Amino acid sequence: MPPSTAAIAVRDMDVGYGTFVVQRNLDFEVARGKIFVIMGGSGSGKSSVLRVMITLLPPLRGDVLFGGVSLWRADDAERERLMRRFGVLYQGGALWSSMTLSENVSLPLGEFTDLTEVQIREVAALKLALVGLAGFEEFYPSQISGGMQKRAALARAMALDPDILFLDEPSAGLDPISSRLLDDLILELRESLGCTVVLVTHELASIFAIGDDSVFLDAETRTMAARGNPKTLLAESTDPRVQAFLTRGRLPATAR
Amino acid sequence: MSPTGRDWELSLDRSVSDTVRIRLAGTWRLQDRLPPPDAVDGALADTIALRQVVLDARDVRAWDTGFVSFIMKVLQRCDDKGIAVDRESLPRGVNRLIALATVVPEKQTGTTAAPDPWLGQLGLSFLALWTATLAFIRFVGDATLAFVRLGRAKANFRWVDFFGVIQECGPHALPIVSLISFLVGLILAFMGAAQLRNFGAQVFVADLVAIAATREMGCLMTGIIMAGRTGAAFAAQLGTMRVNEEIDALLTMAIPPMDFLVLPRMLALIVMMPLLTIYSDLLVILGGAFVGVTMLDLGFVQYLDRTRQALTLTNFLLGIIKGSVFGVLVALSGCLRGMQSGRSAAAVGLATTSAVVTAIVLIVLAEGVFAVVLDALGI
Numbered sequence: 001m002p003p004s005t006a007a008i009a010v011r012d013m014d015v016g017y018g019t020f021v022v023q024r025n026l027d028f029e030v031a032r033g034k035i036f037v038i039m040g041g042s043g044s045g046k047s048s049v050l051r052v053m054i055t056l057l058p059p060l061r062g063d064v065l066f067g068g069v070s071l072w073r074a075d076d077a078e079r080e081r082l083m084r085r086f087g088v089l090y091q092g093g094a095l096w097s098s099m100t101l102s103e104n105v106s107l108p109l110g111e112f113t114d115l116t117e118v119q120i121r122e123v124a125a126l127k128l129a130l131v132g133l134a135g136f137e138e139f140y141p142s143q144i145s146g147g148m149q150k151r152a153a154l155a156r157a158m159a160l161d162p163d164i165l166f167l168d169e170p171s172a173g174l175d176p177i178s179s180r181l182l183d184d185l186i187l188e189l190r191e192s193l194g195c196t197v198v199l200v201t202h203e204l205a206s207i208f209a210i211g212d213d214s215v216f217l218d219a220e221t222r223t224m225a226a227r228g229n230p231k232t233l234l235a236e237s238t239d240p241r242v243q244a245f246l247t248r249g250r251l252p253a254t255a256r
Numbered sequence: 257m258s259p260t261g262r263d264w265e266l267s268l269d270r271s272v273s274d275t276v277r278i279r280l281a282g283t284w285r286l287q288d289r290l291p292p293p294d295a296v297d298g299a300l301a302d303t304i305a306l307r308q309v310v311l312d313a314r315d316v317r318a319w320d321t322g323f324v325s326f327i328m329k330v331l332q333r334c335d336d337k338g339i340a341v342d343r344e345s346l347p348r349g350v351n352r353l354i355a356l357a358t359v360v361p362e363k364q365t366g367t368t369a370a371p372d373p374w375l376g377q378l379g380l381s382f383l384a385l386w387t388a389t390l391a392f393i394r395f396v397g398d399a400t401l402a403f404v405r406l407g408r409a410k411a412n413f414r415w416v417d418f419f420g421v422i423q424e425c426g427p428h429a430l431p432i433v434s435l436i437s438f439l440v441g442l443i444l445a446f447m448g449a450a451q452l453r454n455f456g457a458q459v460f461v462a463d464l465v466a467i468a469a470t471r472e473m474g475c476l477m478t479g480i481i482m483a484g485r486t487g488a489a490f491a492a493q494l495g496t497m498r499v500n501e502e503i504d505a506l507l508t509m510a511i512p513p514m515d516f517l518v519l520p521r522m523l524a525l526i527v528m529m530p531l532l533t534i535y536s537d538l539l540v541i542l543g544g545a546f547v548g549v550t551m552l553d554l555g556f557v558q559y560l561d562r563t564r565q566a567l568t569l570t571n572f573l574l575g576i577i578k579g580s581v582f583g584v585l586v587a588l589s590g591c592l593r594g595m596q597s598g599r600s601a602a603a604v605g606l607a608t609t610s611a612v613v614t615a616i617v618l619i620v621l622a623e624g625v626f627a628v629v630l631d632a633l634g635i
Contacts, residue, residue: 097600113286119325122293123286126325130356135363142600161286161320188356192349193320 006067007032007164007196008053013062015048021060022048025223028215035190035197035210037230040217041245046200047091047168049217053198054088054166055079066164084112086164087157091172093149095141101128101152102137108159127155131185147178151185158189164196165189171203179203183210204248208234216242262289265315268299274307276300278330281315284323293329300333309334310342313350324353395592399522402514406523411515421524425486429532432485436477437536441543444468449552458552462562465544471571474537476623478529479582483615487590490521491611494594495604503595513595522587529583530576537575570635578626582619589614 006029013026022045030036040046051057053064055071064071066082074082095104105124109115115123125137131151133144141149150170157165167186171179183206190197201207207214211230218225218241226233226242234246244250264284269277276299284290300306311327327343327350334341343351372380405411448464494517497503506513541563548554554562590611597607 098602109286114289115286115322116292119290119292119322122329123321123325126321126328126357129358129360129362130321130353132360133363134357134360140600142598142603158321161322185356188352192352192356194349 006030006065008036008198009065009068010049010053011063011065013052013064014060015045015052015057016060017048017057021222023217023222023224026062026215028224028227030196030198031213032196033190033194034212035186035199037207037211037214038198038200038217039202039207039214039230039245041202041219044217044219045222046202046217050166050168050198050200054086055083084160085162086166087160087162089150089153089157089165089167089170091168093141093146093153095149095153095156097141100138100140101133101144101155104141104152105156105159108156112160124155124159127158128152130158130189131155132181147174147182150174150178150182154182154185158193161193162195164198166198166200168200169203170199171201171206176205179206180209186210202245204246207246216245264288264290266291266295268296270299274305275310276306276308277310277312279315280311280313280323281317283318284316284326285318285320286322288322290322290326293326293333296330296333300337300339306337306339308340308342312345313347314345316347319347319350321353324350324357328354328357391596392592395595396588398514399518399588399591402512402519405515406519411519412511413515413519417516418520418524421521422528424489425482425525426528426531429482429485429528430535433478433481433532433536434539436481437474437539438543438546440473440477441465441469441540441545442547443543444473444540445544445547446551449547458548459554459558459562461544461548461552462554462559463566466541466563466566467571469537469540469544470567470575472575473540475533475575475579475582476619477540478532478536478579479586479619480616482525482529482532482583483586483589483612483619486525487586487611487615488608490587490590491594491597491608492604494518494591495597495607498595498597499599499601499604518591518595521591522584525583525587526580529579529586533576533579537572574630574635578622581622585618585622586615589618 008030010026010028014021014024015026016022016024026049038046038049048057052059053071059072063073066085069078069082071079071082095101096107099107102121102124105127106120109120109123113120121137125134128134128137131154133148133152133155136144136148136152141152144152150173154167154170157167165186170182170186174182186197186199187210189195199206199211207230214226214228214230214233215224216226216233217223220241225239226237228237230246233242237243237246263282265279265281267279269279271277278296278299300309309330311330316323327346331341331343331354371377402411406413444465445461448461449458452458452460452464494503497517503513503517506516545556545559545563548559549556593607593611593614597603
């Protein structure tokens, strides 16, 4: 795959804390405009890998490239420019509790664009409308439900129209219907805005519904165990760990 | 594309009588200094002749939600005036986003309600004050009941928590108490000396410092330090526990948070405050002695001798009693505000501020009550 078509490339990377390695020898590429799933069981280091990709945790070894530009070897200005191209939806939403939803979405717009106050408010209102929260601009995060907080956090992640959206467990804590609606929303946004989505999750329904491509992180061998479209992996992978994960623990007869 | 230059183009064509053709071209992105939607108002003003608006976006090279926002405002204006819009040539993604943004109807919220008249606001704040007072009294009652349960050895209470808090609000508070008390002693002696020198009575600086330290300064300084240090910590801890639903977890296990969380904190502070007060008394006197010896040419032994003569057991005990009362007040305010905290980061901040303010107000009030009562008793 030529480097120009990959939005993100993870190159020979070890992730961990101090001397404790969570995942080693990671090497994969995320194609532009695709929904890429990082999956794995609890404790497999999915979120740590994500934290390296969004600059919150330095890798022990290796690098992350955004469109061919190194994230961890870049100087501060270069890294800031890269960071402005992506939006992150945190697991717990992480909306700023002392600000209204509109202010939450407006903050990055005010910091990084030349729009006027009125235009910022309008764009923020549009972002909230896109996630189905029209009319909730003046609400505080504590005044709305968990599902709405998730959607508001998605609106904030999209504030600057990022090329890449990182979503950490977007459907955690949501009922199946809300979770499905959120999946549809992510698909729709990807179609309309053409952004690349990196999704960290262990929700099988979401993985099969929207995942174009995936990497499976194994908790025991501490490295990637499989790569590819989740549906293809389910049909073709012979690795018992991958099969067990994708079938909720029903091991194929040959594995035992 | 230059980062600050404008690369978007907007032109209005009215060559056909009942149609406005809005031609959009170039790049329309958030960072491109986009035009405000009023730019099209002039062309839409003549509503009688105007039947149709054609949005021509065939030459738009790049766009993001800044463009969508602009288009939606134009659509809304046309909609308000009942003008039909042809948006065939908009990029497919733009039309999809517009459909997505309008699929959920806007929630009508009464956020723009007029503020209450001043009389109403006055009434509301009085009611709020009343509710807060009731809550305070109820909390004091609950705390008392918890102490009764503790006395009967029926309280759900972990001694390890108690000793943890003792450690935190006792020994760990010594450095700051030392510093403040010593400085207060210095200041007292310095101020006193400046006045007493006029009468050649510098030696009475020792009396002044000794009486002020034991009767007022030791307990007051300790009370205020503990309000800022430990009372705030109590409120922040309990408030964060509320945010994390830890208090709810205790409640659903039928463990009263009053016994489990508030009791060890209050008890620890009540035990430590008299000790800290005595320690502070000592440091204030030492601060005074430092000034006496270095600046007033009094001998250290002479200074201590004057101090011993000025010290009375009454004043000493009075200071300790006041210190204990302040300890109760600081612990009460810290725990009360922590338990009342809301469930957000901002609410924990408010709870902490409010704990310190409440504690200091109560300490000052209690000082006043002590002064009046002691005066009436002639002590």
